[in-house]
Amino acid sequence: MVTINWYLALSAVLFSIGIIGVLVRKNAIVIFMSVELMLNAVNLSLIAFSAQLGDSTGQVLVFFSLCVAAAEAVVGLAIIIAIFRNNLMVDISEINLLRW
Amino acid sequence: MADYLFILLATIATGAAFGLVTSKSAVTSALFLVMNMISLAGVYLLLDAQYLAVIQVLVYAGAIMILFLFVIMLLNQENEEGLFEKVSFKYLFSALASFVVFAQLIYMILNYTGTELPLALNSQEIGTVESLGTAIYTDYLLPFEVTGILLTAAVVGALIIANRKVNTK
Numbered sequence: 001m002v003t004i005n006w007y008l009a010l011s012a013v014l015f016s017i018g019i020i021g022v023l024v025r026k027n028a029i030v031i032f033m034s035v036e037l038m039l040n041a042v043n044l045s046l047i048a049f050s051a052q053l054g055d056s057t058g059q060v061l062v063f064f065s066l067c068v069a070a071a072e073a074v075v076g077l078a079i080i081i082a083i084f085r086n087n088l089m090v091d092i093s094e095i096n097l098l099r100w
Numbered sequence: 101m102a103d104y105l106f107i108l109l110a111t112i113a114t115g116a117a118f119g120l121v122t123s124k125s126a127v128t129s130a131l132f133l134v135m136n137m138i139s140l141a142g143v144y145l146l147l148d149a150q151y152l153a154v155i156q157v158l159v160y161a162g163a164i165m166i167l168f169l170f171v172i173m174l175l176n177q178e179n180e181e182g183l184f185e186k187v188s189f190k191y192l193f194s195a196l197a198s199f200v201v202f203a204q205l206i207y208m209i210l211n212y213t214g215t216e217l218p219l220a221l222n223s224q225e226i227g228t229v230e231s232l233g234t235a236i237y238t239d240y241l242l243p244f245e246v247t248g249i250l251l252t253a254a255v256v257g258a259l260i261i262a263n264r265k266v267n268t269k
Contacts, residue, residue: 002106005209007147010110012205014117014136016198021121023194027180029126029172033133036164037117040140043152051147056226056235062152063236066159067247071254073164077171078258084175 007048014041028080028090032073039069106146112139124179126172130165137161149227 014037021034043062050058084090116136120129137160144153184191225231236244 002103002146005212006106006110007143008209009206010113010143012202012209013114015205016202017114017117017121019198019201020194023197024121024191025180025183027126027177029168029175029177030120030129030180033120033129033168036160037120037133037136040137040160044140044143047144047147047149047152050226051149051223054222054226056231059149059152059227059232060235060240062149063155063232064240064243064247066152066155067251070159070164071250073167074254074258075261077167078262081171081174081262082264090175090177 004048004052008045011041011045011048014038014044026091026093028083028092028095029077031092032076032080036069036073039065102146106143109139109142109146112136113143122184124181124183126177126180127169130168130172133168134161134165137165147227148223151227151229151232 018034018038018041021037022031025031025034043065046058046062046065050056050062080090083095087095113136116132116139119132120136123129123132137156141153141156141161144156
């Protein structure tokens, strides 16, 4: 019997894999995709709680988080393009303007 | 039946997430992420969230991933060499950090002692377009309008940022 715990465990697994991706990869686009993976994992746990409690609030929250994810993807990719136009690479270990 | 479907979809989602993190080419990573999102849409269907499952495929796997692939093709990156080839401090630290977060989440889930209901009785009614639309246009009308402003600001901001030269050297 698959209960809500299994959905939450899947969400935890996906979130942890996303953390590995963010910390290990150097390509800024792949890091960005790992962040999207983590956002998706959190959405899954929200929907699981919403389905168990029989309340649509969680699903409305996922709807808004989708909108924020879309806005975030657009702005983030624009920043990546702006960096690429000047440096011809998006390797984040080379970009250290804000590092002290 | 639903149990086997969940196990299948969860395996696909986890495998695709691993593929996303470990593949050297950015295009392969993006396609793995599409696979992950489509299998997650299947999991949403198992949870009776029909509207969000459709939106997940349309918006995430469709629109956002097309944007990602477009940027990848535009930048024409080379493959990331030397990934996971030798053990370094960075890999060990990332594995440790990820494991700590995972252990915390799993500890929290395993310590749950309440009743374990599979789904609420009215779960098939709350995931429909009708029910979500009623909630969004009555209780959450103000956040919904603010979302419109947010998306407009994101589009204008993206145009301005992508037009400007950023010198990081």
